[in-house]
Amino acid sequence: MNKGRLSSPNSSRWSDLTGKFDRYMRTPMGMLRLIVVITLVNVALYHIPLYSFAIDNLSGLSFNSIHTLITLSVVVFIITIFILSPLLLITQKLLKPIGIVMFIGNSIALYFVQTYQVILDRTMMSNVLNTNVTEASSFLSPKLVLYVIVFGLLPCWLLLKKSVQNTTRLRLASFAVATVFAGLVLIYSSSSTWLWIDKNAKKLGGMVMPWSYIINTIRYQALLMVNSREQILLPPATFASNDKTVVILVIGESARKENFSLYGYDRPTNPLLAAAGTVALSNTTSCTTYTTASLRCMLSFNHTSSVFSDQYEPLPNYLQRFGADVIWRTRNWGEPPLKVQSYERDKELVKRCKGKTGCEGDGILLTGLEERIRSSESQKILVILHTKGSHGPDYYKRYPRRFEKFKPVCKSVELSQCTDEELLNAYDNTILYTDYFINRSIDILKDLENISTMLMYMSDHGESLGEHGLYLHGTPYTIAPDAQKEIPFIVWMSPAFEDKEGISAAQLGQQHGHSQANVFHSILGAFDVRSDVYDKEFDIFNNTTLAKKEDDTR
Numbered sequence: 301m302n303k304g305r306l307s308s309p310n311s312s313r314w315s316d317l318t319g320k321f322d323r324y325m326r327t328p329m330g331m332l333r334l335i336v337v338i339t340l341v342n343v344a345l346y347h348i349p350l351y352s353f354a355i356d357n358l359s360g361l362s363f364n365s366i367h368t369l370i371t372l373s374v375v376v377f378i379i380t381i382f383i384l385s386p387l388l389l390i391t392q393k394l395l396k397p398i399g400i401v402m403f404i405g406n407s408i409a410l411y412f413v414q415t416y417q418v419i420l421d422r423t424m425m426s427n428v429l430n431t432n433v434t435e436a437s438s439f440l441s442p443k444l445v446l447y448v449i450v451f452g453l454l455p456c457w458l459l460l461k462k463s464v465q466n467t468t469r470l471r472l473a474s475f476a477v478a479t480v481f482a483g484l485v486l487i488y489s490s491s492s493t494w495l496w497i498d499k500n501a502k503k504l505g506g507m508v509m510p511w512s513y514i515i516n517t518i519r520y521q522a523l524l525m526v527n528s529r530e531q532i533l534l535p536p537a538t539f540a541s542n543d544k545t546v547v548i549l550v551i552g553e554s555a556r557k558e559n560f561s562l563y564g565y566d567r568p569t570n571p572l573l574a575a576a577g578t579v580a581l582s583n584t585t586s587c588t589t590y591t592t593a594s595l596r597c598m599l600s601f602n603h604t605s606s607v608f609s610d611q612y613e614p615l616p617n618y619l620q621r622f623g624a625d626v627i628w629r630t631r632n633w634g635e636p637p638l639k640v641q642s643y644e645r646d647k648e649l650v651k652r653c654k655g656k657t658g659c660e661g662d663g664i665l666l667t668g669l670e671e672r673i674r675s676s677e678s679q680k681i682l683v684i685l686h687t688k689g690s691h692g693p694d695y696y697k698r699y700p701r702r703f704e705k706f707k708p709v710c711k712s713v714e715l716s717q718c719t720d721e722e723l724l725n726a727y728d729n730t731i732l733y734t735d736y737f738i739n740r741s742i743d744i745l746k747d748l749e750n751i752s753t754m755l756m757y758m759s760d761h762g763e764s765l766g767e768h769g770l771y772l773h774g775t776p777y778t779i780a781p782d783a784q785k786e787i788p789f790i791v792w793m794s795p796a797f798e799d800k801e802g803i804s805a806a807q808l809g810q811q812h813g814h815s816q817a818n819v820f821h822s823i824l825g826a827f828d829v830r831s832d833v834y835d836k837e838f839d840i841f842n843n844t845t846l847a848k849k850e851d852d853t854r
Contacts, residue, residue, distance in 0.1 A: 325458075325461045325462050325463065326463055327463065328463040328464060328465035329462060329463065329464055329465065330464075330465050330467060331388070331392055331395070331464060331465060331466050331467040331472065332467055332471065332472070332475050334395065334462070334464050335381065335384060335385070335388070335395065335475075338384075338395070338399050338402075338459070339377055339380045339381055339384070340377075341403075341455060342376070342380055342402065342406065342509060342510075343373055343376050343377050343380070345406075345451060345455070346406040346407075346409070346410050346451070346509040346510075347372075347373075347376060347507065347508070347509060348410070348414070349410070349413045349414055349507050350372060350376075350504060350507040350508065351369060351372070353500075353503060353504070353507065354368060354369055354372060354504075355369070357500065358496070364492070364493075367490060367492070367493055368490075368493040368496060368497070370490070371486075371487060371490045371493045371497065372497070372504070374483050374486050374487060374490075375483075375487065375497075375508075376508055377479075377483060378479070378480055378483035378484070378487075379508065379511055380511075381476060381479045381480060381483075382476065382480050383511065384398065385472060385473070385475070385476030386476070388472060389469055389472060389473060392464075392466045392467070392472075395464070396459055396460065396464075399455075399456070399459045400456045400459065400460070402509075402510050403451070403452050403455040403456050403459070404448065404452040404453075404456065405509075405510050405513065405514075406451065406452070406509045406510050407447050407448045407450075407451035407452030407453075408444070408447070408448060408452070409509055409510065409512075409513055410447060410451055410509070411443065411444050411447040411448075412439075413507060415443070415714055415715075415716065415771075416693070416715070416770075416771040416772050417769050417770045417771060418506075418771075418772065418774060418775070419502070419503055419506030419507065419774075419775060419776060420506045420507070420512040420513045420516060421502065421505065421506045421512070421516050421776050422516040422519045422520050422523075423588065423589065423590050423593075423774050423775075423776055423777070424506070424516070424590075424774045425513060425516040425517045425519075425520050426520050426590055426592050426593070427590045427591070427592075427773075427774045428513075429517065429520060430591065430592050430633050430634045438693065438694040438697070438713060439693065439713055440713070441712070441713050441714055443714055502776050502778070502779060503776075503779065506776075531611065531612060531613045531617070531637070532611060532612050532613065533613050533621075534601065534612060534613045534618050534831070534833050535831060535832045535833060536622070536831070537618065537619075537622045537824075537829050537830065537831040538622070538829070538830045538831075539622075539623070539679075539680060539827060539828055539829060539830075540828040540829070540830050541800075541828045542679050543679065543752055543800060543828070544679050544751050544752065545679070545680055545681070545751075545752045545753070545754075545797075545800075545826060545827055545828075546673055546681045546683070546745060546748060546751060546752070546753045546754075547681070547682050547683070547753070547754050547755075547756070547823055547826050547827070548683045548684075548685065548741050548744075548745060548753075548754075548755045548756070549682065549683070549684045549685070549755075549756050549757075549758075549819065549823065550685045550687060550737075550738055550741060550755065550756070550757040550758075551595065551598070551632075551684065551685065551686045551687065551758065551759075551760060552687055552689045552690070552734060552757060552758065552759035552760065552787075552788070553591070553632055553686075553687055553688055553689030553690060553691045553759065553760055554689055554690040554691050554692060554759065554760070554761065554762070554763040554772075554773060555689055555690050555730075555731065555734060555759035555762070555763070555787065555788055556759070556762035556763050556783050556784070556786060556787065556788075557584065557762065557786045557787055557788045558783065558786065559727065559728055559731050560580065560731060560788045561574065562574060562578070562580035562788070562790065563580055563582070563788065567706070567728055569728055569731040569732050569735060570731070570735045571735065572735050572736060572738075572739035573735050573738060573739055573790065576739055576742055576792060577792065577805060578738075578742075578790050578791065578792045578805075579790065579791045579792070579793075579805050579808045579809045580788065580789070580790050580809075581789040581790070581791065581808070581809070581811060581814050581840070582811075582812050582813075582814075583812050583813045583814060584758070584786070584787050584788070584789035584814040584815065585785050585786060585787065585814075585815050585816075586759070586760065586761045586762065586784075586785050586786075586787050586815075586816055587815065587816045587817070588761065588777055589761045589762075589773050589774055589775055589776075589777055589780045589784045589785065590634075590760075590761060590773060590774045591632070591633070591634035591760045591761070592634035594760040594761050594816060595634055595635055595636060595686075595760060596614070596636050597816045597817065598615075598758065598760075598816045598819040598820065599614040599615040599616065599636060599819070599820060600612060600614060600615075600820060601615075601820050601821070601833040601835070614636045614637075614638070615819075615820050615823060615824075616628060616638055616639075616640050616682065616684060617637075617638065617639045617640065619680070619682055619823075619827070619829075620639065620640050620641060621639075622829075623678065623680065624678060624680040624681065624682055624827065625641060625642075625676045625677075625678035625680065625681045625682070626640040626641060626642065626681075626682045626684070627640070627641070627642040627644075627669075627672060627673075627681070627682070627683045627684070628640050628642065628643045628644070628684045628686070629644050629645075629646075629649065629665045629669075629683070629684070629685050629686070630643075630644075630645055630646070630665070630685075630686035631645075631646040631662060631664065631665060631686065631687060631688040632686045632687065632688055632689075632691075634760075635686065642672070646664045646665065649664050649665065649667045650664050650667075652667050652668060653667040658740065660700045661688070661698065661699060661700055661733060661737075662685075662687040662688055662689070662733070662734075662737045663737060663740065665685045665687065666685075666737075666740055666741065666744065669683065669744055670744045670747060670748075673744070673748065674748075680827050682823065682827075685741065687734070687737065689730065689734055689759065690727060690730035690731065690734065690763060692715070692727075692763065692771070692772050693713040693714075693715050693771070693772060694713055695709075695710065695723075695726040695727050695729070695730050696709050696710065696711050696726045696729070698729075698730040698733065699729050699730055699732070699733035700733070703729055703732050703733040703736065704729050705728075705729060705732055706724075706725035706726075706728045706729055706732075707725055708721070708722050708725060709722055709725045709726035709729065710722040710723045710725070710726045711726075715765075715766065715771045716766070716771070720765075720766060723765055723766060724765060727763070727765055738755070738757050738790065741755055742755050742792050745792070745794060746794070748794075750796060751794070751796060752794060752796040752797040752799075752800045753793075753794040753796070753797055754791070754792065754793050754794065754797045754826055755791070755792040756789075756790075756791050756819065756822070756823070757788065757789070757790040757791075758787060758788070758789050758790075758816065758819060759787040759788055760787075761773050761784055761785070761787065762782075762783050762784040762785055762786055762787055763783060763784065764781060764783050764784055765783070767781060767783055768781060770784075787816075789814050789818075791808060791840070793805060793808070797826070801825075801826070801841045803841055808840065808841075811840060814840070817838050818838050818839075818840055820838070821834060821835050821836070821837075821838035821839045822838070822839050822840045822841060824839070825839035825840075825841045825842055826841060
């Protein structure tokens with residue numbers, strides 16, 4: 301009798317399967333076939349958002365819809381073959397490293413496109429590349445890890461195990477030419493789909509993996525290289541008066557106008573500002589839907605440019621160069637190159653803030669600010685506070701717990717997993733805290749009695765909270781919803797400032813139609829700056845501008 305342990309049928313079957321799998325993986329696959337396999341995996345596995353968008357925006361699963369889907373698949377296939385083949389002509393050893401990078405990158409990109417409905421164009425890649433480690437960590441979730449394992453590491457493991465047999469460069473080049481030619485013939489024969497594809501090209505292009513994020517990263521870096529040239533200095537500036545003037549510019553983050561009660565929102569998100577005598581300027585739009593370019597627009601004189609770059613000297617540098625004391629404090633990123641006397645990040649300020657009232661969140665930026673202003677010997681002082689504001693997706697971390705007035709709140713970075721009520725509550729609490737922060741900043745100015753002071757608050761862009769399936773911001777401007785473009789523009793003026801400018805809060809509130817272009821010229825006007833770049837048409841405190849806008853509304 302055999303006393304040895306008998307193997308079960310299941311374990312025997314498993315051994316057979318693993319044996320067959322190992323033999324298959326050790327059997328060399330031709331280079332051309334492996335290229336096709338990798339390309340097909342890319343086409344099928346990572347373009348679910350692309351196909352979903354097409355199905356949602358075409359007439360169901362009609363013949364024309366299926367025809368369009370096939371055309372899209374062929375386009376992605378051709379692009380991948382067209383880019384891969386020339387690289388492999390250098391050395392075929394590149395195939396596996398390229399495939400690994402592509403699978404990992406695609407798995408991460410797929411997660412963000414699926415979860416937040418983002419489009420990976422140059423705007424979005426600018427957002428990604430300007431995100432620091434702290435901000436990036438807020439996006440970590442079990443779902444992201446799962447995407448990387450299933451859509452990234454698993455295909456990489458299979459690719460690494462598979463043996464490959466090289467081919468000649470001539471066959472590789474011939475294959476690439478033949479594939480592209482055949483694909484182009486098929487695309488040309490599908491001309492009936494071109495109109496729809498062209499109409500939706502921006503959205504579709506931002507979903508083609510991995511070329512959307514690779515090409516748009518290259519485009520963004522190219523723009524950075526252009527902008528890295530020495531800044532062009534603006535023409536000389538003089539101050540028409542020597543009156544002491546202090547201006548605070550608060551730059552908000554991801555704050556959308558429709559959630560401010562100052563603009564008619566039915567929740568009391570701005571109780572302090574409503575009582576402080578602020579003016580909420582109506583019909584204000586951002587220049588872009590992402591921080592970097594919006595900041596450049598705010599701080600640039602060149603409001604006619606469609607691309608806001610670092611070519612010209614920004615407002616803080618300009619005023620500093622001609623004698624103003626410029627104080628920049630920040631909890632955020634994406635700022636233009638700055639040359640100012642006082643630049644402080646929250647990590648430096650928090651060391652002086654510990655144990656003091658309000659030493660939390662954006663309140664850190666106000667640490668010792670009044671003392672710093674009073675100690676300045678300059679007659680013109682500009683303070684810029686770049687806040688964290690309502691930056692998502694972890695809105696619940698943007699305010700101290702005592703400001704959690706609206707409950708329950710969303711406490712997941714996977715926003716689609718929260719109810720509409722939870723998401724809105726968490727976001728509205730960030731606006732409530734912004735109300736508190738701005739009011740504290742105004743209190744600092746109020747304590748500077750008999751001095752001409754003014755505060756200006758403007759957000760960098762708005763935010764999507766699930767409307768139309770979109771979250772966060774960064775959608776290409778031409779197709780972005782109003783929620784990402786309509787922003788709050790709030791102004792507070794001291795009595796001394798109103799007297800100096802000859803304008804009242806009531807008069808200021810009568811204006812309509814503003815943009816981030818107003819910031820540069822209005823601050824120059826507040827400091828009585830005389831310069832060739834000053835444009836009174838964009839100065840909200842200019843009486844001529846006010847009179848013209850009153851005439852336009854009649």
